Structure formats: structure tokens, C-alpha cells
Amino acid sequence: MxxxxxxxxxxxxxxxxxxxxxxxxxxxxxxxxxxxxxxxxxxxxxxxxxxxxxxxxxxxxxxxxxxxxxxxxxxxxxxxxxxxxxxxxxxxxxxLDKFMEKVRWFRRNLDQLNFTGRSKRNVAHHYDLDGRLYSLMLDEDRQYSCAYFPEGDETLEEAQLKKKRHIASKLRLDRPGLEVLDIGCGWGGMALYLAREFGARVTGLTLSEEQLKEARIRAKEAKLDDKVTFELMDYRNWTRKVDRVVSVGMFEHVGVNHFRTYFDRIKSILTDDGVALIHAIGRADGPGSTNPWIAKYIFPGGYSPAISEVMSVVEKSGLWATDIEVLRLHYAKTLEQWHHRFTDNRSKLAELYDERFCRMFEFYLIGSELAFRRMGHMNWQLQLTKNVSTLPLARDYTFDAERNSEAKSNPAAKLTAVAWDRQRELS
Incomplete structure (x- = not known):
């Protein structure tokens, strides 16, 4: 009783x-x-x-x-x-909520001791699943991170393309041949986009053997393997100088104990006029701990930090935070679309795994969406430089870059961009 x-x-x-x-x-x-x-x-x-x-x-x-x-x-x-x-x-x-939260808080440094070997095992737990799962759930480019919905009614493919444009605009890829390091490159979509659209030379780093294999195949099929290479490497082992660093959806796997190492490494490998753009999940209500179910079944060693935790480390690293943007509800919309696609293909996915796996993934997608709709989660994008004078004084260059990039593939957007530029001249 x-x-x-x-x-x-x-x-x-x-x-x-x-x-x-x-x-x-x-x-x-x-x-x-x-x-x-x-x-x-x-x-x-x-x-x-x-x-x-x-x-x-x-x-x-x-x-x-x-x-x-x-x-x-x-x-x-x-x-x-x-x-x-x-x-x-x-x-x-x-x-018992408050008590269990305190237990998780005291354990979080231990749980997030993500040294190289442990990091690779954590990545394999989620990202080395059967590739057919992700091909059925994600967009055609397999972007497994928050999409960008500036209008709000974009398809998943449109929103993921706009995410890549948005990030590229902040990287200031103003000339071909810039060398870019993509930390946590996934299946290679961002690296291939930067090479194809901006003539960048990109190296993508991943700890997932499945992602590495697929990314290399994609580079070869796109005839971009002369500009894009992918390596099975921990970011801590990279030492060569690069002009740009991009990292999308990877910082959540770094671990609080390694934040300083992460930003110190970025500073050490950037050229003097280099630019970095970090895109990650965060929380609006201050530091916390990872939900224990998510930590056990989905992202072991993972943690989505408050911006306050990140900025205190950036300040100590000596890097300049030249732009910070918070994306509200964009990931909720992304997860909603992933869940729809997962549901539409549930019978196929049950054949790949089993009903218990499908229930696990369903719980993960719904719970994650609600974390962004109800529980204070969001995405942040942090632009960093080594020198205060590296970038233009105003953000206009990012808007121009996005419009110009869209105009390349969309004639209607080109007319809009021309009209916008004309209006600026007149004003």
C-alpha cells in the first residue's frame, strides 16, 4: 500500500x-x-x-x-x-526531482569526462546506427542539426539549405581557396556545400566510422574530393593552421571538463585573420544537467550548455566573441518534421531494428521537441575571431552574403537582392 x-x-x-x-x-x-x-x-x-x-x-x-x-x-x-x-x-x-537533479549535478563532471577513447565510443552509440534510419528521417543532405526557418513555413530541405547559407555568411568566405576545418562534420553536407558554393578547401573531422565512409563516398560522387577530405580524428589532435573553423551540432558532445581545451584549440589553429562559427544546443535557464534517459539511450556524455557557461570560458581563451545569435523554436520545428518522417517510415524502421527501438526513437524525438517548445532549450550560434579588427564593423556583410548565395540558385531571389541593394544606395 x-x-x-x-x-x-x-x-x-x-x-x-x-x-x-x-x-x-x-x-x-x-x-x-x-x-x-x-x-x-x-x-x-x-x-x-x-x-x-x-x-x-x-x-x-x-x-x-x-x-x-x-x-x-x-x-x-x-x-x-x-x-x-x-x-x-x-x-x-x-x-524526488530536486534530489535527483542535485545528484546529476554532482555527477556531471564525471559523466562528461570525454577523453578521446570515450568520445569515440559515445559517438558510435548514436551516429553509427544503420544509415537507412537517417536517410529515411532527415533531409536529402542528411543534416542532423537544427534547421533554419526564417519564414516559418519552409520545407525541411529548404530550411536545412538556409541553415547552411546562414552559417556560411558568418564565416565570411570572401575569396576562394580558404581552408576550412569542419569539426564534427557528420555525413559531410556542410563541407561539401562550402566547397561547392564558395570554392573553400575543407577538411571534415568525425569520430563516426559510418559517417566517415558515407562522407567520403559523397565527396567522390560530387567530384569534390580534390577540395574536400574527411578524417577519423578527434579535434584535439588537429594542429595545422586554418582560415576558418565551423562546428555544427558537435559542441554538445565536448563535455564541461573540456570546454577550455576546445576553445584553446580553436584559437591555436586559426590564422591571425581567421573566423570560427560554433552552432550548438543551449539552455535559457542557466547551467543544468542532462536528462538521465537521454544520457543513457541517446547521447552518452552529452550536455547542452547555457551560454553563460560557454562565454566564461571564451573570455579566458582570449578569443573575441564577435556575434552571438539565439535561434528560438527552430529546432522544435526541425524535430517536428523529423518525427513526421520517422512516423511515415515506422514500419520500415521496425524491420531494421525492432519495436522497442522505434519506441525509444519516438520518445527521443518527441521529448526533444518539447524541450525546445516548453522547457527552455534553444540553439545558439557563436562567431569568434582572434583579432578585434578581422571582420567588418556592421553585420550587413552577413545579410548580403545570404542574399547573394540565394540569388545564385533562385532568379526571383536575385531580383529581390538587386532591389534591396538599390534601395540601400538610395537611402
């Missing part, structure tokens, strides 16, 4: 808005909350599930859903997790 009573007390404390209906293993049902909308429901199928939800809900909920011991109500998993996220942000909390 103790566990049911304690779990019901925990649920009463958690649900501050709306109504949650819970069906327990003995067939009884209880409601928690205000009795009004919004509404959600879950079924707890086993006594083990009740115990685990009481003791460590942040880890247990995802595991129990994967194992079929907890099922969402008729409105589906998204609505159930969204309901719980809303209540969490309204101040609802499980009695």
Missing part, C-alpha cells in the same frame, strides 16, 4: 494545470489535477512500473514506455508528454 499512496501523492504534487487520468495495474483509475482542460491519460501496467516511476521518473518513464509497461492515452505520446512538460514548467514537481 505504501508505493501506491506515495505515487498518488507525487502525481498530486506534479499536476498543477489540467487533468491527468491514470489507470493502475489493478484496474482502478484516478484523476489528478484541476478537473479541467487540458487532459491527458496514461496506463501503468505493472507494479514494477509504479515503483520505478516513484523512485526515478526522469529515467523510468522513457524506459517503461520502451518496454510497454506504461502506455499513453488515446491522444497519443506527444499529448501526454506535452501535458507533463506544461505542468513541470508551471512549477509542478515530483518529490
Amino acid at each position: 505504501v508505493v501506491p499512496m506515495l505515487l498518488e501523492a507525487a502525481l498530486s504534487r506534479l499536476i498543477k494545470i489540467g487533468t491527468l487520468s491514470v489507470r493502475f495495474p489493478d484496474g482502478t483509475s484516478h484523476t489528478f489535477g484541476t478537473g479541467s482542460e487540458p487532459r491527458a491519460a496514461i496506463t501503468i501496467k505493472t507494479e514494477r512500473a509504479k515503483r520505478r516511476l516513484l523512485l526515478n521518473p526522469a529515467l523510468a518513464l522513457g524506459e517503461l514506455y520502451m518496454d510497454g509497461e506504461v502506455e499513453p492515452g488515446p491522444r497519443g505520446l506527444f499529448q501526454t508528454l506535452d501535458f507533463l512538460a506544461m505542468n513541470s514548467m508551471e512549477g509542478g514537481s515530483h518529490p
Whole structure:
């Protein structure tokens, strides 16, 4: 009787808005909350599930859903997790939440000791999955990071292309032949784009053997293997000077213990007039810890830092932070589109793996989307230089670069760019 009573007390404390209906293993049902909308429901199928939800809900909920011991109500998993996220942000909390968060906080330095060997194992855990998974879920270029939706209604392909343009504009690729280092290059899409569109010479670094193999194939097929090379290498082992550094969606895997090493390495390899652009996930509510389910099943060793944690290290490195941009909700829209594609191809993916894997990935995509919609996550882009005078004094050059890049492939955009330039001249 103790566990049911304690779990019901925990649920009463958690649900501050709306109504949650819970069906327990003995067939009884209880409601928690205000009795009004919004509404959600879950079924707890086993006594083990009740115990685990009481003791460590942040880890247990995802595991129990994967194992079929907890099922969402008729409105589906998204609505159930969204309901719980809303209540969490309204101040609802499980009695053990604060204690478990303190435990994770004290452990985070240990959990993020991402030395070279451990980093490679962590990367393999997620990025060396069957490539067909990513080909079915991502855009054609396999961009596995936040897309850019300046208009809000872009397709996934359009938004990922705009992300590449946006980042390229901040790299100031103002002449061909610049040497670029892409730290955490994924399947090579960004490196190939910079070489093809700007004549850059790019080296992409990855710790994923699957990504390395695919990236090299893509470079050869695109006839860009004379300009783009890919290496299985940790960023800490790169020593040659480069004109530009770009890193998209990799900083989350660095680990808090290694932030200083990361920025010191960027400073040491940049030429005197070099520029770096770092694009990563962050949190708006200050330093924290990684959700234990995400750390165990999706991104071991991973952490999305607050900008305050990053900037305190950048200041010590001696680099200039020449531009900081926060992208709000862009990743929520990206994850929403990935989830739609995952759902459309769920039967194919179940054949590649199994139902438990599909439930894991579904929980990951939905939970991540809600982290950006409800729980203070966002993306930040940080532009860095070694010297204060490297870049123009105003940001106009980035806008011009984006418009000019779009005009190359879009006649209508070219007319808009010409009109914009004419208007600037007149003003």
C-alpha cells in the first residue's frame, strides 16, 4: 500500500494545470489535477512500473514506455508528454526531482569526462546506427542539426539549405581557396556545400566510422574530393593552421571538463585573420544537467550548455566573441518534421531494428521537441575571431552574403537582392 499512496501523492504534487487520468495495474483509475482542460491519460501496467516511476521518473518513464509497461492515452505520446512538460514548467514537481537533479549535478563532471577513447565510443552509440534510419528521417543532405526557418513555413530541405547559407555568411568566405576545418562534420553536407558554393578547401573531422565512409563516398560522387577530405580524428589532435573553423551540432558532445581545451584549440589553429562559427544546443535557464534517459539511450556524455557557461570560458581563451545569435523554436520545428518522417517510415524502421527501438526513437524525438517548445532549450550560434579588427564593423556583410548565395540558385531571389541593394544606395 505504501508505493501506491506515495505515487498518488507525487502525481498530486506534479499536476498543477489540467487533468491527468491514470489507470493502475489493478484496474482502478484516478484523476489528478484541476478537473479541467487540458487532459491527458496514461496506463501503468505493472507494479514494477509504479515503483520505478516513484523512485526515478526522469529515467523510468522513457524506459517503461520502451518496454510497454506504461502506455499513453488515446491522444497519443506527444499529448501526454506535452501535458507533463506544461505542468513541470508551471512549477509542478515530483518529490524526488530536486534530489535527483542535485545528484546529476554532482555527477556531471564525471559523466562528461570525454577523453578521446570515450568520445569515440559515445559517438558510435548514436551516429553509427544503420544509415537507412537517417536517410529515411532527415533531409536529402542528411543534416542532423537544427534547421533554419526564417519564414516559418519552409520545407525541411529548404530550411536545412538556409541553415547552411546562414552559417556560411558568418564565416565570411570572401575569396576562394580558404581552408576550412569542419569539426564534427557528420555525413559531410556542410563541407561539401562550402566547397561547392564558395570554392573553400575543407577538411571534415568525425569520430563516426559510418559517417566517415558515407562522407567520403559523397565527396567522390560530387567530384569534390580534390577540395574536400574527411578524417577519423578527434579535434584535439588537429594542429595545422586554418582560415576558418565551423562546428555544427558537435559542441554538445565536448563535455564541461573540456570546454577550455576546445576553445584553446580553436584559437591555436586559426590564422591571425581567421573566423570560427560554433552552432550548438543551449539552455535559457542557466547551467543544468542532462536528462538521465537521454544520457543513457541517446547521447552518452552529452550536455547542452547555457551560454553563460560557454562565454566564461571564451573570455579566458582570449578569443573575441564577435556575434552571438539565439535561434528560438527552430529546432522544435526541425524535430517536428523529423518525427513526421520517422512516423511515415515506422514500419520500415521496425524491420531494421525492432519495436522497442522505434519506441525509444519516438520518445527521443518527441521529448526533444518539447524541450525546445516548453522547457527552455534553444540553439545558439557563436562567431569568434582572434583579432578585434578581422571582420567588418556592421553585420550587413552577413545579410548580403545570404542574399547573394540565394540569388545564385533562385532568379526571383536575385531580383529581390538587386532591389534591396538599390534601395540601400538610395537611402
